[in-house]
Amino acid sequence: MLRERRDPSSVLPLGASAFYVLLALADGDRHGASIAEEVEAATDGITRLLPGALYRYLKQMTLDGWIVEHEAQDDDGRRKYYRLTPWGRRIAQAEAQRLDSVVRMARARRLLPAGA
């Protein structure tokens, strides 16, 4: 399907949860529970994605073409796996860059220790 090559910054900034979902998928395909676990682990248990919210994000991201889903068999039966699309990856990159520049600004204003 042809997709209009939009500027990823048009959808920024992302909500924290959405960004964590993209981050969780950055290093490979995951199913829903695995995404939730990864997000929880990466944030030291501060961000917990309950299934209702998690699948609402996944549904919207699928519709918007940020991720694609496919089914695969594993120990728990057939389940849906999610993978970042190139467009989704660009969005995640753009958000990371945006956050990076935010962090640099914070450093310049001495809100964060330099080079930590």
Next chain:
Amino acid sequence: MRAGCFRPAHSMTAMHPLLRLALATCPRDYRREYEQSIAIDMRVRHENVFAVALDLICQGFGMRVEGALRDLSFALRTLAKAPMYTVVAVLAIALAIGGNVAVTSVLEGVLLKPLPYPNADRLVHVDADAGIGQFSYLDARDFRAEQTTLERFGLIGSDSRVLSGKGRPVTLNGSAVDEGYFAVLEAHPQIGRLLNGADRGAKTIVLADKTWRTYFSGDPRVIGTTATLNGMNYTIVGVAKPGMRDISPQGLSSNAYWVPLNPRGSVETQRGYTNYDGWALLRRGVSVRAASADAQRVLAAIVHRYPANHGTWTRAQVSSAFDLLVGPVRQMLWLLYAAVTVLLVIACANIVNLTLVRAAARERELVVRSALGASRGRIAVQLIVEMGVIALAGGVLGIGLGFAGLRLFDAIGAQMIPRWEGVRVDGGVIAYVALLLAATSVLTGAIPALTQRRELVQGLRAAGRSGDLSGAKRLRTGLVIAEIALTLGLVTSAGLIVRSFETLTHVNLGFDARHLYTIEIPSMPKSAYPNYDAQFDAARRLVAAVRSVPGVQDAAATTIVPFKGGFVVNTTVPGKSGIHEVDGNAVAPEYFRVMRVPLVRGRSFTPRDGPHAQSVAMVNEALARQLFGTLDVVGRHIRPGVSSDNTPSMVRTIVGVVGNTRNGFSQAMRPEFYLPLTQLQALGLIIARTDGHDAGFARAIDRAYASVDPSFPAPEIVSYDTLFAQDAGRWRAAAMLFSTLAVIALILALAGIYAVSAYAVQQRTQEFGIRKAIGARDRAVLGGVLLDALRFAAAGIVLGALLAAMCTRYLNSLLFETSPLDPVTFTFVVALIVACTVLAALIPALRATRIQPASALRYE
């Protein structure tokens, strides 16, 4: 993505019932897609079930709101892309809803609300003599004593007096009532008391709230003081409550005061003096019919005892006050209600049609959307949301139109519809209209959506090739035919009513009403004008003063004039048997000259026909023919049974015959006699004709009156234009209302025909292109399109004409000397519809002629 093979048994994972319940609140597609995943995740993650359930419910609600907003914004964007369609649809709804708001408000205020009295359901009018209807005081006294079905019974007669001593003397319109009247209406005073039995014949008065505030500055100490009416002092005993409404067979009114009727007065004691309306409360459980039978029994006995005063008595009748008041307009209001309902149906048919035509044009969009995974349900919802937006916009606009329409109609409505003052757009009406709107948007949205569902399959099969689909085409054509048929029915009804109104207002009245005014002669206090000679002399000076007002061409005194009521008098011809009910009037010699009523035989009155001269009369042609069978009646005699104090019934010699005059547009030319004013010793009005420059007329007349006697109040001046408007009010209102609705229906039908023709032309672009390529002439193409339009119009016209022929008989109460099947009206309306069809189809037809052969190829 359905797996075509066996699933492992554990893939249908069980789920906690609470989660199942929470999931049920989420949108269906979400549920279907993720139920399984959530179940599996719950097994491996061990989350708190309650937290997850709550989260699911929140997310479900969020998604639904999001979805609704998305649908709404999508609908708004779609509609914005089709402004013509949107505007036409919104206007169609707005016009139809406006009509419904206005008519429903009138219907509710007039027909559905009870009268403003505590026991309104038992309130009845007692007709002492059906047709003439009023009681004499003595008959009423006997009736009250002998009847058995009424709980309370009261009398009210009209009364008018000049209030003086409160600035410029002013004429007040009040009532003379007996003590039973207030009990029947269950009225209460705000201060003091109302009238009771002890007041009978006394000089006491109860003031209306407005009178009290206007002339007595709302001072409660007024109780016990006196008011000067017609030069006599009346003791004020009470003030009625502000909302007090008087009842009369013509409607509810607000009187200025109430005085006790005076049975000791010389006139009131005569059984022939029938001046009082009887109102009563039925005993509980008694039917109107039973009360009517009882009234008939009692009055028949009274008539039997006093035959001399009841020569032409026919029968007594009791009728429900509500029916009596709203009866004259009930049929018209229901007809109007039917008309606006038809209008709404036409508007809906029109919108469905436009939507179908647009849906056909959008077919590929919808097919593509459905191919992209939009479910049929979603597309249907989308169409219903679009319709909801249109209905909402149209509804808001329509309610505004309804308000405006009612206000525009206020002046006429107040004149012609009883209880008009209670008409307003209230919550009930708005709720009813909202219900109509909801039904409208679901229906008009669902019909295209449903056909869409069927067509999508075919549409996909046809792979987007252009070409009409037969089912939808039949529906579209059917709708336009129905629309044309209903419109024809409505326009025909309006046509008949307008024609009736035209006929009515162009009947020959027998007199010339141009620039003609009636001016009241004031009641003159006995102190200053002790006898009739003094009063007549003052009246003569008033006539002279009126004549000297610039612009007045001529003036004359009379007792009553056509269109202002009349006196019915039992009259006999000496030497012949039989009593005739004829109209009677007493006039000055110049009356016929001013009214421009032609003298046919003999002579007119002269000043010499005075009280001491021979008793004379003039008659109209109808009387001459009906009582004598010839116009040559000069020198013959009649005996009018005029019962008045000072003129005993006497034989009169006919000296002249004049032309007939009508006492109302819809009334026949009735037999009538005229007496010289001075021989009857009566006075009532001055009739004056001006040259048409009437600015400042009222003020000039007022000054003229004051020049005769400064104690005379400003007289009531009524033009014949006003009298005519009052008389023809019901017809005029019906004509205006029905024509408005008919014009709206016609506009909607035009839009419908246009839409279908335009669509047909668009669909046949290729065909026209090819025909043009092989040499078809423009005229043939144009004719073809018009002919097609006329073909379905013909079906609508035939259907509509049949419909109209069946229904117009229900218009009878609004028709005057016009057949419900009036061929002229029918022919005209059919021609109008044909013309409209051609007009509506002309633009698409012209477009068809401009199709280039090459474009047909490009189009595909």
